[in-house]
Amino acid sequence: xxxxxxxxxxxGLGSGTARITDVLVAGAGPTGLAVAAKLAAAGIDVTVIDNxxxxxxxxxxxxxxxxxxxxxxxxxxxxxxxxxxxxxxRFTIRDRDKTLVPIRxxxxxxxxxxALMVSQAVTERVLLERVIELGGHVRRPxxxxxxxxxxxxxxxxxxxxxxxxxxxxxxxxxxxxxxxxKAGIGFPGGKYAESFSLADVRIEGDAPxxxxxxxxxxxxxxxxxxxxxxxxxxxxxxxxxxxxxxxDYVQGLLxxxxxxxxxxxxxxxxxSRFRVHHRVADAYRAGRVLIAGDAAHVHSPAGGxxxxxxxxxxxxxxxxxxxxLTSGPGAxxxxxxxxxxxxxxxxxxxxxxxxVIDLSDRLPRFGLARGVRRGVRNLVLSTLAKLPPFRRMLxxxxxxxxxxxx
Numbered sequence: 155x156x157x158x159x160x161x162x163x164x165x166g167l168g169s170g171t172a173r174i175t176d177v178l179v180a181g182a183g184p185t186g187l188a189v190a191a192k193l194a195a196a197g198i199d200v201t202v203i204d205n206x207x208x209x210x211x212x213x214x215x216x217x218x219x220x221x222x223x224x225x226x227x228x229x230x231x232x233x234x235x236x237x238x239x240x241x242x243x244r245f246t247i248r249d250r251d252k253t254l255v256p257i258r259x260x261x262x263x264x265x266x267x268x269a270l271m272v273s274q275a276v277t278e279r280v281l282l283e284r285v286i287e288l289g290g291h292v293r294r295p296x297x298x299x300x301x302x303x304x305x306x307x308x309x310x311x312x313x314x315x316x317x318x319x320x321x322x323x324x325x326x327x328x329x330x331x332x333x334x335x336k337a338g339i340g341f342p343g344g345k346y347a348e349s350f351s352l353a354d355v356r357i358e359g360d361a362p363x364x365x366x367x368x369x370x371x372x373x374x375x376x377x378x379x380x381x382x383x384x385x386x387x388x389x390x391x392x393x394x395x396x397x398x399x400x401x402d403y404v405q406g407l408l409x410x411x412x413x414x415x416x417x418x419x420x421x422x423x424x425x426s427r428f429r430v431h432h433r434v435a436d437a438y439r440a441g442r443v444l445i446a447g448d449a450a451h452v453h454s455p456a457g458g459x460x461x462x463x464x465x466x467x468x469x470x471x472x473x474x475x476x477x478x479l480t481s482g483p484g485a486x487x488x489x490x491x492x493x494x495x496x497x498x499x500x501x502x503x504x505x506x507x508x509x510v511i512d513l514s515d516r517l518p519r520f521g522l523a524r525g526v527r528r529g530v531r532n533l534v535l536s537t538l539a540k541l542p543p544f545r546r547m548l549x550x551x552x553x554x555x556x557x558x559x560x
Contacts, residue, residue: 175201178320185447185464186326187281192472194288205297215274215461221554223266225469239272244365254535331449337440343433351395353425359417376411395427438500451507454514
């Protein structure tokens with residue numbers, strides 16, 4: 155058994171040194187850490203590397219949905235996340251002050267009947283702590299620059315000359331994945347014309363602290379979401395977002411796109427801009443290399459599905475790798491490799507990514523309706539919202555429970 159000393163497991167390695175592990179995971183974001191936790195919990199030797207010296211301390215993704223909490227529960231992660239987040243049992247679509255579609259999560263058949271508002275930084279920290287507790291190894295900063303496959307495994311090379319030999323390599327290294335590129339997996343798609351402005355702000359005024367709101371307006375959409383520290387997150391697609399939105403900029407977005415109830419922005423705690431692609435990898439596997447999360451799919455933030463889709467990828471992939479590596483003598487060797495289990499991972503998860511892209515594309519387009527089309531849209535949505543099956547369908551899709559059987 156290899157030594158298990160958490161983040162220092164590879165500290166003694168110098169240039170040109172070799173390390174052996176069952177599974178090497180490139181990327182210590184939520185997806186990579188979730189894969190590692192799943193493997194470590196099953197007694198698989200797993201090593202995670204990341205090119206950043208520490209985890210990102212910005213909030214970025216801020217919602218963890220019910221299905222994600224369900225798949226993390228057995229790993230001992232969900233209760234810790236819930237303790238640090240706030241529960242939002244409602245998601246509402248509005249056109250300014252008019253409620254078009256009220257969606258309730260609190261009657262879902264789940265132990266987690268809500269959207270959990272929690273910073274991605276917290277999610278990463280909790281997952282990292284759990285990986286180390288379970289005996290996984292995490293080394294940073296260590297940047298993967300090359301890989302070579304053969305019938306028995308993968309040899310990864312890092313920027314400092316370290317070689318890591320693994321039976322399988324998981325690329326959870328984001329949209330610009332080196333693993334995906336080196337494995338020769340295509341990543342077709344395109345880029346949205348708009349940029350997105352994101353701001354975590356402190357406000358004065360009456361804003362619901364247990365509800366996520368998607369505002370439609372003739373100018374475009376605006377998402378309002380409460381955060382655990384009492385601040386609010388606002389996200390809006392705009393033609394050209396400022397690099398660091400200030401109070402006046404965010405106030406203007408809120409005045410033009412939000413409701414009419416007076417809300418005053420008093421401080422921007424953190425702000426950013428980003429551009430978003432819509433892409434799905436041609437395949438989720440190339441031999442002994444597998445990809446997950448943003449390395450496999452990227453899409454609009456509408457609906458808050460990004461981190462959730464990635465973590466659910468991770469758990470399905472983790473289960474497949476555990477099955478392959480523990481299924482008997484020679485398991486995971488060239489002769490004993492069960493391609494069916496590994497291919498099934500991509501067959502299950504790739505269609506989910508495409509569905510998420512379709513949903514996240516649709517929501518902003520609905521929000522841009524003007525004139526007569528705006529009135530027709532509002533009438534149609536308001537009429538559909540009176541039907542319990544329609545509201546239930548949206549609640550199941552946004553919460554991720556629709557993917558339980560997959």
